Amino acid sequence: MKARMMGFTVLALILGTFAITNQASLNGHGHTVTNAQDYGEDVLKEAVLEMDVEYRLRVKEPNICDPNVQQYSGYLDISNSKHLFFWFFESRSKPDEAPLILWLSGGPGCSSLAALLFDVGPCMVANEGKNLTNNPFSWNSRANIIFLDQPINVGFSYSDDGSTINNSPEAALDVYAFLQKFMARYPKYANSDLHIATRSYGGTYAPNLASVIHQRNKALDIAPISGVKKINLMSVMIGNGIADPHIQDASIPAFACDGPYPLYDPRGSECRNLRDKASICKRLTSFCYRNNNRLACLSAALYCNSQLYGPLERSGRNPYDVRRTCDPREDTSICYKQMDWIETWINDNKEIIGAFSDIEFTSCNLQVSQAFYLQADRMHNSAMLLTDLVNDGIRLLVYAGNADSMCNFIGNERWVVDFENVFHDEFVKAKPKPWITLQEKVTFGTVRSAGGGGLTAGNVTFVTVHEAGHMVPYDQPQAALDLLVRWINNMPLTI
Numbered sequence: 001m002k003a004r005m006m007g008f009t010v011l012a013l014i015l016g017t018f019a020i021t022n023q024a025s026l027n028g029h030g031h032t033v034t035n036a037q038d039y040g041e042d043v044l045k046e047a048v049l050e051m052d053v054e055y056r057l058r059v060k061e062p063n064i065c066d067p068n069v070q071q072y073s074g075y076l077d078i079s080n081s082k083h084l085f086f087w088f089f090e091s092r093s094k095p096d097e098a099p100l101i102l103w104l105s106g107g108p109g110c111s112s113l114a115a116l117l118f119d120v121g122p123c124m125v126a127n128e129g130k131n132l133t134n135n136p137f138s139w140n141s142r143a144n145i146i147f148l149d150q151p152i153n154v155g156f157s158y159s160d161d162g163s164t165i166n167n168s169p170e171a172a173l174d175v176y177a178f179l180q181k182f183m184a185r186y187p188k189y190a191n192s193d194l195h196i197a198t199r200s201y202g203g204t205y206a207p208n209l210a211s212v213i214h215q216r217n218k219a220l221d222i223a224p225i226s227g228v229k230k231i232n233l234m235s236v237m238i239g240n241g242i243a244d245p246h247i248q249d250a251s252i253p254a255f256a257c258d259g260p261y262p263l264y265d266p267r268g269s270e271c272r273n274l275r276d277k278a279s280i281c282k283r284l285t286s287f288c289y290r291n292n293n294r295l296a297c298l299s300a301a302l303y304c305n306s307q308l309y310g311p312l313e314r315s316g317r318n319p320y321d322v323r324r325t326c327d328p329r330e331d332t333s334i335c336y337k338q339m340d341w342i343e344t345w346i347n348d349n350k351e352i353i354g355a356f357s358d359i360e361f362t363s364c365n366l367q368v369s370q371a372f373y374l375q376a377d378r379m380h381n382s383a384m385l386l387t388d389l390v391n392d393g394i395r396l397l398v399y400a401g402n403a404d405s406m407c408n409f410i411g412n413e414r415w416v417v418d419f420e421n422v423f424h425d426e427f428v429k430a431k432p433k434p435w436i437t438l439q440e441k442v443t444f445g446t447v448r449s450a451g452g453g454g455l456t457a458g459n460v461t462f463v464t465v466h467e468a469g470h471m472v473p474y475d476q477p478q479a480a481l482d483l484l485v486r487w488i489n490n491m492p493l494t495i
């Protein structure tokens with residue numbers, strides 16, 4: 001598997017942009033086949049009631065990684081055939097009062113455990129996967145946090161009947177079922193404020209999930225269903241995400257030619273070509289948005305990926321952090337050698353975390369990525385799904401490391417400027433202000449915000465993080481934690 005993965009492009013793993021190669025079995029890990037069962041309100045209700053012994057046994061309480069906090073890891077069964085793997089950590093401080101974060105990694109197809117052990121979680125992989133080290137800037141410093149492997153067949157999550165998920169709207173329904181199950185199983189956290197935190201392809205996952213939660217909450221207000229809870233969704237946090245490809249793909253020339261870390265001479269032929277291609281990509285994406293037809297969207301995906309992302313990948317730089325070079329043979333196919341170490345550590349410790357021993361863990365499942373790609377899932381305007389939520393009081397934070405070329409900060413800011421919501425005009429007029437961390441008193445970037453009048457972190461907020469790539473907490477751990485803590489406590493970022 002590993003050898004074959006190298007053949008794919010680097011981009012495969014984060015945006016689902018790769019040549020369509022063999023159509024190898026799209027099903028996951030072949031376990032005994034049971035009848036395919038769909039879920040829905042009825043199944044949800046039943047599922048919540050059947051707190052049977054069997055599934056209780058499938059969750060462990062590890063004491064590695066962050067031995068001083070309560071942990072749960074293992075499977076929650078969201079239907080008879082779908083089993084989602086998670087690893088939960090209580091907050092290092094005041095877990096009883098702390099909000100709950102649901103962390104989703106991107107891909108599509110990448111495991112949230114990779115982010116856990118790379119930069120977001122309480123421990124980081126070290127020594128080629130033989131050891132873990134403590135992360136003092138972990139996101140569980142002030143929050144309880146769930147790292148969830150989704151959709152099915154990603155990381156340790158699996159289905160018994162070979163079923164697969166190839167689009168974000170369906171993936172969101174499964175994650176919603178997971179949240180219901182989690183809250184039924186751990187009522188202690190069921191009334192906590194919930195923040196969805198994600199990056200990269202999560203810019204597409206999170207709006208889909210948040211909008212399912214919001215719609216179901218509204219439906220539950222009108223017609224409560226016993227055993228199904230309203231979920232206290234407070235905010236959505238997207239780091240270097242892809243949410244509005246029409247705007248974001250077209251920002252590639254601005255980043256690659258005129259950004260803080262230019263890849264090409266702004267007056268050279270590469271930039272001229274890139275600008276021409278960006279305008280063709282924009283037209284194809286408009287057509288996809290208007291017609292919402294899979295083939296139209298797939299042709300936009302094929303064109304934009306090969307013509308705009310292709311050159312970034314061939315530049316010899318690390319596309320997730322253009323300040324660095326990337327040698328796929330040395331640095332793994334996604335340019336960070338820790339990604340191999342993470343696979344080593346996790347495969348050596350499946351038992352401890354309650355993962356199914358039959359599953360060989362890989363950080364990213366390329367079949368899942370490919371299936372999403374063929375649905376042109378990435379080409380939809382997911383940002384649009386957030387309009388109702390923001391108008392109803394759910395806050396939105398978009399932040400971006402300014403050295404990432406895959407989901408560059410210019411495109412991220414542009415989509416937030418364009419984003420339709422009641423704070424739109426105020427956001428357009430808002431000027432970027434310095435973001436100075438509370439502890440170090442160092443300027444780490446800029447904040448642009450609307451709502452809150454400087455007394456809160458804002459209802460719609462965009463943060464540029466200087467000297468950081470795609471994985472902001474990896475490059476700027478202190479700053480990322482400052483941002484998280486102020487955001488979840490709704491404290492202004494500009495004091």
Ligand SMILES: *[C@@H]1O[C@H](CO)[C@@H](O)[C@H](O)[C@H]1NC(C)=O
Pocket residue numbers: 127130131
């Ligand atoms: C790393 O882990 C190995 C066991 O996997 C252990 O023998 C060794 O002492 C550890 N090294 C450090 C520096 O903790």
Ligand SMILES: *[C@@H]1O[C@H](CO)[C@@H](O)[C@H](O)[C@H]1NC(C)=O
Pocket residue numbers: 390391392393394395422451452456458459490
């Ligand atoms: C803005 O956010 C606050 C929380 O800081 C919330 O109470 C308020 O309802 C939001 N405003 C709107 C118009 O949604």
